[in-house]
Amino acid sequence: MTKLMHRDPVEHDPDKEILRYRRGQRIVHAVMASSFLILLITGLALVWSPMAFIAAGGWSRYLHRIAAVGFMSVPFLYLLTDRAGAKEVLVDSFKYDKDDVAWFRYMYRYAIGRTADMPPQGRLNAGQKLHHSAVIVFSAVIVLSGLVLWWFKADLSVTTLSWTAIIHDLAMLALTLLLVGHVFFTYVYTAWSSMGTGYVSKEDMEMEHSKWVEEIEHDATDVQETEVVRTEDD
Amino acid sequence: MEYAFLLDMSRCIGCEACVVACKTGNELPIGTQYIDLIEHTSGTYPDLQGGFQNHRCYHCIDASCVAVCPTGALFKEDGLTRLNSSACSGCGYCVQSCPYGIPKMENGRATKCDGCASTVAGGELPWCVQTCPAQALKYDQRDLILAEAHERVAAIKGRYPNAQVYGETQAGGLGLILVLPDDPEKLDIPADPPPVPVVTDVWKNVVQPVSMGATALAAIGAGVLGIIARRNHMAELRDIEEKELAGAIAGDSDAEEVQP
Numbered sequence: 001m002t003k004l005m006h007r008d009p010v011e012h013d014p015d016k017e018i019l020r021y022r023r024g025q026r027i028v029h030a031v032m033a034s035s036f037l038i039l040l041i042t043g044l045a046l047v048w049s050p051m052a053f054i055a056a057g058g059w060s061r062y063l064h065r066i067a068a069v070g071f072m073s074v075p076f077l078y079l080l081t082d083r084a085g086a087k088e089v090l091v092d093s094f095k096y097d098k099d100d101v102a103w104f105r106y107m108y109r110y111a112i113g114r115t116a117d118m119p120p121q122g123r124l125n126a127g128q129k130l131h132h133s134a135v136i137v138f139s140a141v142i143v144l145s146g147l148v149l150w151w152f153k154a155d156l157s158v159t160t161l162s163w164t165a166i167i168h169d170l171a172m173l174a175l176t177l178l179l180v181g182h183v184f185f186t187y188v189y190t191a192w193s194s195m196g197t198g199y200v201s202k203e204d205m206e207m208e209h210s211k212w213v214e215e216i217e218h219d220a221t222d223v224q225e226t227e228v229v230r231t232e233d234d
Numbered sequence: 235m236e237y238a239f240l241l242d243m244s245r246c247i248g249c250e251a252c253v254v255a256c257k258t259g260n261e262l263p264i265g266t267q268y269i270d271l272i273e274h275t276s277g278t279y280p281d282l283q284g285g286f287q288n289h290r291c292y293h294c295i296d297a298s299c300v301a302v303c304p305t306g307a308l309f310k311e312d313g314l315t316r317l318n319s320s321a322c323s324g325c326g327y328c329v330q331s332c333p334y335g336i337p338k339m340e341n342g343r344a345t346k347c348d349g350c351a352s353t354v355a356g357g358e359l360p361w362c363v364q365t366c367p368a369q370a371l372k373y374d375q376r377d378l379i380l381a382e383a384h385e386r387v388a389a390i391k392g393r394y395p396n397a398q399v400y401g402e403t404q405a406g407g408l409g410l411i412l413v414l415p416d417d418p419e420k421l422d423i424p425a426d427p428p429p430v431p432v433v434t435d436v437w438k439n440v441v442q443p444v445s446m447g448a449t450a451l452a453a454i455g456a457g458v459l460g461i462i463a464r465r466n467h468m469a470e471l472r473d474i475e476e477k478e479l480a481g482a483i484a485g486d487s488d489a490e491e492v493q494p
Contacts, residue, residue: 045323046305046325047304047442047446049305052306053321055304056305056321056323057320057323058342060323061323061324112459113463113470116470154326156330157330159433162436163433166433166436169442172445176449177449180449184463187460207474
């Protein structure tokens, strides 16, 4: 199944484009994004009175729960479609090096669209690592508080219910702000294709993720050298 | 103007006429009723005392059901707690929060007495008040109802020394003023129902509006900054392209010069 997910029928020039997200990762992203947007809209209907009409009659509650199941399935879906990718994201998102720390010092430059002279970055820049780790933590909080509101509401006092709802609302606020930031950087750095075709401009990557490009090219050279050695041996 | 019901438990004979009138007048479906008459007997034989708890919405002025309702289906009007059933999302928060255990879920939506809003708007008295044969029920402006409740308590004090008015202060004041012949606990009515918790108030009136405001500000800020930042990034890319082009041209002319 993993091999099937990696197959891509469109030819991409390796000198101009780099595969950043494999098909499995893009599917997982699409499931996460669509379920999150449904959860946001159906949840907003319970917070913002002009949208309360969506919740009237109760159908949005069912939609919220269906989307919640989709959202909760994301880690399992990731493991199923791209185990290596899931492990890579998890490990990379919580591992910072000296360049990442330096990147945070100049983050304001990156936020205003200036990447020149930013410290060199790997596959994920320091901001993406922080974004990923925050998404993981707040998703865990929102899932746990949501499950309590879903399954154990009848056992809660009004005080406990209010506390649980506050935790749920604040976790959603954090995730929504992270989404705003995510869309912001995707727009500024024209990164839509990374979750569309999976390929991104090599030139952009050399500016923003130079360590990763070097790593890929180094790996490619190693493979070529190994092939040459094999041919000579034959 | 605030209105209220008067419910004189010293006069209630437990005939259930109010239950029937409410159910038929409001055309409530099978299994749904807004008034429950619960018989109470205390003491030991032969010294027994009987009474009824006319269990119905107390129309709290500081109503916790209204405080937690996320869609505004429950709201205060004329001092009473109304329910717009079509706006109910069926979350059940009102069921959890009511200190009197009044709202119930029927077919996925909350139900409770809404003070016969449409009947009163049509110039009639609420169905239960119209029907009560013992004059235990009355509906009027809240201050007039309170005055009458005190008069009635004064009138029965000789017979019921513990008689009292209930609902003047509880839960911020009630829209159902009771004349009780005895302490409220004797009829399983909480003497002092818990107020709406501060944390509920914080959730609805601080966390939610602040979250909405923060999200809106972030979206607007990101929109404005996004345009500036993208312009900067595009300029940066153009600079790089121009430098590369200049380098390539310089490279070409060097190569031409070298050629004989």
